[in-house]
Amino acid sequence: MPDVTKVVILGGGPGGYEAALVGAQLGGEVTLVDSDGIGGSAVLTDCVPSKTLIATSDVLSAMSEATGLGLHPANGADDLSGTVITDLGAINTRVLHLAQAQSGDIATRLVEEGVRIVRGRGRLVSVGTIVATTSLGEERLEADVVLVATGTHPRVLPDAIPDGERILDWTQVYNLTDLPERLIVVGSGVTGAEFANAYDALGVPVVLVSSRDMVLPGEDPDAARVLQDVFERRGIEIISQARAMSARREGDGVVVGLEDGREVRGSHVLMAVGSIPNTAGIGLEEAGVTLDKRGYVTVDKVSRSSARGIYAAGDCTGVFALASVAAMQGRIAMWHALGDAVPQLKQDTIASNIFTAPEIATVGVTQKDVDEGRSTADVLMLPLASNARAKMQEFTDGFVKLFCLPITGIIVGGVIVAPTASELIHAVSLAVSQRITVDDFAHAFTVYPSLSGSVAEAARRLHNHGKMATAELTN
Numbered sequence: 001m002p003d004v005t006k007v008v009i010l011g012g013g014p015g016g017y018e019a020a021l022v023g024a025q026l027g028g029e030v031t032l033v034d035s036d037g038i039g040g041s042a043v044l045t046d047c048v049p050s051k052t053l054i055a056t057s058d059v060l061s062a063m064s065e066a067t068g069l070g071l072h073p074a075n076g077a078d079d080l081s082g083t084v085i086t087d088l089g090a091i092n093t094r095v096l097h098l099a100q101a102q103s104g105d106i107a108t109r110l111v112e113e114g115v116r117i118v119r120g121r122g123r124l125v126s127v128g129t130i131v132a133t134t135s136l137g138e139e140r141l142e143a144d145v146v147l148v149a150t151g152t153h154p155r156v157l158p159d160a161i162p163d164g165e166r167i168l169d170w171t172q173v174y175n176l177t178d179l180p181e182r183l184i185v186v187g188s189g190v191t192g193a194e195f196a197n198a199y200d201a202l203g204v205p206v207v208l209v210s211s212r213d214m215v216l217p218g219e220d221p222d223a224a225r226v227l228q229d230v231f232e233r234r235g236i237e238i239i240s241q242a243r244a245m246s247a248r249r250e251g252d253g254v255v256v257g258l259e260d261g262r263e264v265r266g267s268h269v270l271m272a273v274g275s276i277p278n279t280a281g282i283g284l285e286e287a288g289v290t291l292d293k294r295g296y297v298t299v300d301k302v303s304r305s306s307a308r309g310i311y312a313a314g315d316c317t318g319v320f321a322l323a324s325v326a327a328m329q330g331r332i333a334m335w336h337a338l339g340d341a342v343p344q345l346k347q348d349t350i351a352s353n354i355f356t357a358p359e360i361a362t363v364g365v366t367q368k369d370v371d372e373g374r375s376t377a378d379v380l381m382l383p384l385a386s387n388a389r390a391k392m393q394e395f396t397d398g399f400v401k402l403f404c405l406p407i408t409g410i411i412v413g414g415v416i417v418a419p420t421a422s423e424l425i426h427a428v429s430l431a432v433s434q435r436i437t438v439d440d441f442a443h444a445f446t447v448y449p450s451l452s453g454s455v456a457e458a459a460r461r462l463h464n465h466g467k468m469a470t471a472e473l474t475n
């Protein structure tokens with residue numbers, strides 16, 4: 001390696017910008033090439049905007065549940081949420097401003113740390129050479145280390161092309177200034193579920209077209225069941241085992257055609273049918289970077305691609321489509337490339353959250369791992385309905401589920417379905433990453449009354465599981 005390592009990063013999302021910060025910290029000469037704005041899709045179109053929208057919809061969800069707390073609307077509405085004017089134009093203006101401001105803050109920090117930002121589209125022309133196409137023309141950048149962090153874009157069905165007005169992908173919903181009269185959401189993965197939940201809370205009649213039996217395929221089935229029940233109770237119309245084939249405009253509305261010939265009518269449709277990696281046409285395979293059959297860059301646990309000197313991070317690797325994972329993969333790449341101590345990416349410690357009401361947070365070993373024999377963990381599920389704080393808050397849906405190893409009682413995973421699951425999961429995440437036992441976890445104080453008391457209670461109830469297994473082993 002030369003005295004100063006030249007690093008060129010393609011993509012300014014969390015995978016790219018977090019790597020840039022580490023690269024600069026470790027003395028690299030870092031150039032970040034980004035085509036659509038620093039912060040990437042995470043900040044400008046996906047994670048930050050959706051969670052900002054959900055900050056508003058959460059207030060309305062709480063208001064709609066407040067009747068049970070003795071708060072009645074004064075104007076004859078069904079619940080408190082019916083007493084406010086939901087100004088979607090104002091909500092979306094706030095969302096977009098916040099995203100732009102966040103993007104600006106990240107760009108400022110990068111420049112302060114000595115990262116050079118090139119606004120343009122980059123492509124590899126050889127292993128160590130990138131050409132960035134900018135508004136001023138082409139710029140050639142030589143690199144000792146390249147990081148590809150180009151993310152993904154929304155998948156489009158050939159007969160349901162988004163028009164940005166009524167047929168929308170999730171990057172386009174923030175253009176709306178008026179609430180849809182009836183929103184069809186196609187796809188009941190995390191994106192579809194979060195938007196169906198948010199728009200329902202905003203007071204929009206929602207139809208959810210779900211290709212499976214239940215919403216959130218691939219997530220914890222008990223958690224998915226809770227959400228399905230909550231959605232149905234709130235009046236979201238779920239069309240299960242239905243695959244959308246087309247979406248077309250008709251008059252002032254849209255018609256979604258299903259595979260079985262049925263048609264669903266609404267004022268708008270949001271297509272949330274997955275993503276495609278941004279890896280085509282940027283010289284990756286020509287430079288020796290192996291892509292899998294879906295187009296994701298194949299990487300190892302220190303973010304190395306198959307081509308020497310070329311690393312990849314984030315959604316374009318298909319590892320786990322989360323901003324936190326992208327950021328960690330990016331940092332790992334720089335630690336490795338620039339010779340610092342480097343921890344491998346541990347996928348079995350990743351925590352994530354689905355921002356619905358209630359939230360669904362998970363970490364580590366899953367129910368599927370246990371059911372399919374990949375983990376021998378003991379499982380305990382504790383409904384939150386008996387928790388004192390949950391009763392005070394009139395919260396009846398949700399549970400805590402913990403997974404621990406049978407012999408040692410080490411906590412290896414957890415699922416929390418609760419209004420603040422995204423915060424509650426951190427204790428479990430810490431337990432998983434630090435290999436804390438159920439006994440140690442249960443011995444730590446929790447506040448009374450609190451939902452976290454149920455997390456500790458679940459650990460306490462797993463005490464005998466570990467003991468029983470140990471006794472069986474030693475007898």
Ligand SMILES: Cc1cc2nc3c(=O)[nH]c(=O)nc-3n(C[C@H](O)[C@H](O)[C@H](O)COP(=O)(O)OP(=O)(O)OC[C@H]3O[C@@H](n4cnc5c(N)ncnc54)[C@H](O)[C@@H]3O)c2cc1C
Pocket residue numbers: 010011012013014015016033034035036037039040041042043045046047048050051120121122123149150151152170191278282313314315316320321322323324325326355
């Ligand atoms: C609706 C939605 C909500 C989400 N919510 C959450 C959440 O709450 N929490 C969470 O952890 N994750 C969330 N995610 C996932 C999260 O957004 C992604 O995991 C994250 O964006 C991945 O970061 P990245 O750096 O890999 O890519 P991106 O954020 O996609 O950034 C990649 C950047 O590279 C640019 N680019 C592409 N090609 C080139 C090129 N050739 N040259 C230069 N630049 C290029 C792109 O324009 C983009 O700016 C959500 C996803 C969606 C769809």
Ligand SMILES: NC(=O)c1ccc[n+]([C@@H]2O[C@H](COP(=O)([O-])OP(=O)(O)OC[C@H]3O[C@@H](n4cnc5c(N)ncnc54)[C@H](O)[C@@H]3O)[C@@H](O)[C@H]2O)c1
Pocket residue numbers: 157186187188189190191192194209210211212217242243244245272273274275320321322352353354355
């Ligand atoms: N809160 C968060 O952290 C958050 C939020 C959103 C997305 N994400 C990340 O993004 C990833 C992708 O999530 P996603 O929901 O965008 O995509 P996805 O691929 O997980 O889900 C898309 C869903 O659409 C369904 N589908 C596909 N074609 C269909 C059709 N024609 N008709 C009906 N249904 C159809 C699929 O069966 C699937 O269930 C997640 O795994 C997650 O990692 C995270």
